[in-house]
Amino acid sequence: MGTGEQKPFFRDINADEYDPEVTEMESLCFSCEKQGTTRLFLTKIPFFREVIVSSFSCDHCGNSNAELQSAGRIQDKGVRYSVNILNSKDLNRQVVQAPSATISIPELEFENPANKGGLTTVEGVIGRAIEGLSQDQVLRRIQHPEVAEKIDEFIKKLEQLKTCETPFHIIIDDPSGNSFIENPHAPSSDPQMKVTHYKRTREQNDTLCIGTEEEEEEKEQMDPKFNAHDEVLVFPSNCPGCNSPCQVNMKLLAIPHFKEVVIMASSCDACGLRDSEVKSGGGIEPMGRKIRLKLTDVSDLSRDVLKSETCCINIPELEFSTSMSGSAGKFSTLEGLLGDLITQLKTTNPFYTGDSGQEDKLSRMTDFCDILEKVKNGEMLDVHFELDDPTGNSYLQNLYAPDDDPNMTIELYERTFEQNEDLGINDMKTENYEQS
Structure with missing residues (x-):
C-alpha cells in the first residue's frame, strides 16, 4: 500500500498473485445477543459480475451463516423474462436471480417476492419456493390447521410442476435488470422465451435507491443560465x-x-x-425505421453507425437477430459494432463460457463468433446488415449522399401494438390529459 497504487475494489481471484483482502468487523449476534464477527470479501465471478461474499460467526454460541450479494451496477432498464416450460430439459435452464427480482407462475397464481439472490436452475427456483412454504408447517398444523392444509395442497401443485406433465410459464421480473435466464438456442432467438426491457417506475427507482430522469430534468430547468x-x-x-x-x-x-x-x-x-x-436526445419518431445494407466492399465496414438502445440488429444470411434489448446506444463504425457483438457473445453470456458452458454449446458459439469475425474483417461479404429501430432513432451513413445509396434501403413502418407496449406509448395520453 506504500506505493499509492490504486487497485480495483473487485478483483479476479488468482491463487498465485492475489492476496485476498478480507474486511472484518464486530457485529451483533441475533442468537445470543453478544458480539460476533462478520467478514466481507469483494471479488468477481468469472463471466458473471461482481459479488460480495459475507460470513458471520459467533464464538459465544456457535451461530454462523453466509450470504452472497450482487454488487454489479443497476442497469438502465428493468427486465422481464417469461419462459414457457415444456419438458424436463427446460427445468435445467440456469437462472441468475438478483435480490430485487420477483418470480411468478401464472398458472398457479403464485408469486415469490424479492429475496436473496443466487445462481440456480428453474427446478431450483421451484425447490426454493417449496422450501420456503414448508417452513413453520409443523407449527401451523397446530395453531392454524386449515391454513396448513391449504399450503400442503399448494406444495403438491408445485411438486407436480417438476414432472412437466402440463406446460407452465415462469416469469422473472427484475427492476435492476441484473437477472438472467439461459437461452439454450443462443445465438438464435428462443421461441419459448420472451424478454422485455422496460423503464422503471418512480416507486421502483425509490426501492432501488436511485433517482429518476424526470428529477434530473427538473433540476436543470430550475437554473435559467444552464x-x-x-x-x-x-x-x-x-x-x-x-x-x-x-x-x-x-x-x-x-x-x-x-x-x-x-x-x-x-x-x-x-x-x-x-x-x-x-x-x-430527441423523442420517439412517429414511425419506426428499418435500414438494410448489403455489404459489397470492405469500405462498407467504415460507415458510421448510430445504434440506439432500442435498435435490433439482424443478419439474415447467418440467421442472427438481437432483440430490442435495451442495451447501451453506440456511435461507432460498422466494423466496431460487429466487434462489440462478438465481444458480447464471448464474454457476457455466463452459460456459454467458463465452467458452466457445455462443450457442444461452447463449440457452437465459438464457430458462430468466427463467422462474425470474418464478416468484420471483410473476408465474408454479400451479406445484409439490418438496423430495425421502432423509435426511428438509429442511423447508418450514406456514402453516396446527397444521392441515394444503391446498396442501402430505408423503410419507415407503423409500429405494432406490442412494440408500442414495450416503449410505453400505449399508456401515454397526449390529448385532453387534464381530464380523468
Missing part, C-alpha cells in the same frame, strides 16, 4: 468493469442532418477501462 449545448456535465459514478468510483462526462451534441444525441464517456483510473455510450 445551456446543455455549451456545457459538459460531470457526475460521479462507478466503473462498469471493477465498480471503483469514477467520473462520467456527458455532452449534448447535434449531428448534422439527423438529430441531437447525448454522449456519455467515462475513464477508470483503477482498471483502465474506457467506456462510452450514446443516447438519443
Whole structure:
C-alpha cells in the first residue's frame, strides 16, 4: 500500500498473485445477543459480475451463516423474462436471480417476492419456493390447521410442476435488470422465451435507491443560465468493469442532418477501462425505421453507425437477430459494432463460457463468433446488415449522399401494438390529459 497504487475494489481471484483482502468487523449476534464477527470479501465471478461474499460467526454460541450479494451496477432498464416450460430439459435452464427480482407462475397464481439472490436452475427456483412454504408447517398444523392444509395442497401443485406433465410459464421480473435466464438456442432467438426491457417506475427507482430522469430534468430547468449545448456535465459514478468510483462526462451534441444525441464517456483510473455510450436526445419518431445494407466492399465496414438502445440488429444470411434489448446506444463504425457483438457473445453470456458452458454449446458459439469475425474483417461479404429501430432513432451513413445509396434501403413502418407496449406509448395520453 506504500506505493499509492490504486487497485480495483473487485478483483479476479488468482491463487498465485492475489492476496485476498478480507474486511472484518464486530457485529451483533441475533442468537445470543453478544458480539460476533462478520467478514466481507469483494471479488468477481468469472463471466458473471461482481459479488460480495459475507460470513458471520459467533464464538459465544456457535451461530454462523453466509450470504452472497450482487454488487454489479443497476442497469438502465428493468427486465422481464417469461419462459414457457415444456419438458424436463427446460427445468435445467440456469437462472441468475438478483435480490430485487420477483418470480411468478401464472398458472398457479403464485408469486415469490424479492429475496436473496443466487445462481440456480428453474427446478431450483421451484425447490426454493417449496422450501420456503414448508417452513413453520409443523407449527401451523397446530395453531392454524386449515391454513396448513391449504399450503400442503399448494406444495403438491408445485411438486407436480417438476414432472412437466402440463406446460407452465415462469416469469422473472427484475427492476435492476441484473437477472438472467439461459437461452439454450443462443445465438438464435428462443421461441419459448420472451424478454422485455422496460423503464422503471418512480416507486421502483425509490426501492432501488436511485433517482429518476424526470428529477434530473427538473433540476436543470430550475437554473435559467444552464445551456446543455455549451456545457459538459460531470457526475460521479462507478466503473462498469471493477465498480471503483469514477467520473462520467456527458455532452449534448447535434449531428448534422439527423438529430441531437447525448454522449456519455467515462475513464477508470483503477482498471483502465474506457467506456462510452450514446443516447438519443430527441423523442420517439412517429414511425419506426428499418435500414438494410448489403455489404459489397470492405469500405462498407467504415460507415458510421448510430445504434440506439432500442435498435435490433439482424443478419439474415447467418440467421442472427438481437432483440430490442435495451442495451447501451453506440456511435461507432460498422466494423466496431460487429466487434462489440462478438465481444458480447464471448464474454457476457455466463452459460456459454467458463465452467458452466457445455462443450457442444461452447463449440457452437465459438464457430458462430468466427463467422462474425470474418464478416468484420471483410473476408465474408454479400451479406445484409439490418438496423430495425421502432423509435426511428438509429442511423447508418450514406456514402453516396446527397444521392441515394444503391446498396442501402430505408423503410419507415407503423409500429405494432406490442412494440408500442414495450416503449410505453400505449399508456401515454397526449390529448385532453387534464381530464380523468
